[in-house]
Amino acid sequence: MPTLIVLIGPTGVGKTELSLRIAEHFQTHIISSDSRQLYADLKIGTAAPTPEQLQRVPHHLVGTLQLTDYYNAAQYEQEVMTLLNDLFKQHDVVLLTGGSMMYVDAVCKGIDDIPTVDAETRELMLKRYETEGLERLCAELKLLDPEHYKIVDLKNYKRVVHALEICYMTGKTYTSFRTQQKKKRPFKIIKIGLTRDRAELYDRINRRVDVMMEEGLLDEAKAVYPYRQLNSLNTVGYKEMFKYLDGEWELPFAIDKIKQNSRIYSRKQMTWFKRDEEIQWFHPEQEAEILDYLQKSI
Incomplete structure (x- = not known):
């Protein structure tokens, strides 16, 4: 049976590099489940895969949308299911990775039939x-x-x-x-969760924000500033930079707020993921153990 490996974990935990190595091991493709990496203009602030990483492994659903495009989890579910149908014709295993909880659930469980608001x-x-x-x-x-x-x-x-x-x-x-019956999928799903000690994770998040600033997050935020009211930009990293560009905050304060809000978001992600008993948890450096677990489970 075709198998979808789902690699998840909080922001900054180290999913990207490990996802590349797992995909290389199985000689397969990566599908992103990051709701903001979909937008072509948000490369730095979303830590989107670099051109070098995209060369190492074929990626899907990265940089495919414009900021003004409307997109939701139901569309994502449909797009990924179509994509998997094609990819499973050539690969026994495909890897889905990212930290957008609703997008991961959309693929693994299906979108609930939430009523339309009058x-x-x-x-x-x-x-x-x-x-x-x-x-x-x-x-x-x-x-x-x-x-x-x-x-x-x-x-x-x-x-x-x-x-x-x-x-x-x-x-x-x-x-x-949001807790309706899970949809049956025509493939096996194996979920790997990455976790780190809180102090270690927070230090990585703080350092990652510093790297983003060095790479040009401020310039990226300036470029998309005219679109700031769009839902696609209601995102940690950009919201804080906009406050600086508005003159409300000093730059060092805005950077500190990005770090703080990223840490808060990582806690929300873990709260969500911890409810899922299907996830097998590892430290990102346990690569050998993860590959061994996958080989035995597939």
Whole structure:
């Protein structure tokens, strides 16, 4: 049976290099499950694969979108399923890697059939956001759906508002629509999770942000600044640089906030991944053990 290896873990843990080595070992392709690496103009801030890395192993769904393109997890699921259908004709094993939790779940479990929000509810919640503010709505989500509150990006008003829209419109939690029956897939899935000691991970995240700044994150943020209101740029790294470009923050403070928000995001990722009992956890340096586990599991 064809096998999809899913390599996941928090931001900065070391997925990229290991994914290349695993793909080289199995002589296969990599599909990205990073929702921001899809955008061609966000190379530095998303730590997208370099030209050299793209030469080592064929990659899919990296740099395929423009900032103004609308894209969601349901489209991603459809695109990856079509892609896998083609790739499995030539390869017994394909590797999916990235840290976007919903995108990984979309491929492994399928997207839940979440109801479409009616115009009245949408308008009401938008007005409440404008008059009461995001903090108030976050507190309400914590009461109505504490499980989703733990994992949602509380600074992304669209996600908070959408979860509340579902709560009010259906009388059920948003979480209840995200735990529906798993779709059957015509391939085997093996999940490998990468983890590090918290202090070690945080140090790597901090150093990675410094490297991004050296590589030109500020210039990249300046180039996309005119599009700053787009959802594709509601992303750690760019949001903080925009605050600096607006004159609200000093540059050293903005850099510190990128580090802090990246660390917070890594904790959210781990909270999400830890719920999945199918993931086999390793330290990124346990390459031999990971390959041995994969060989035995395939």
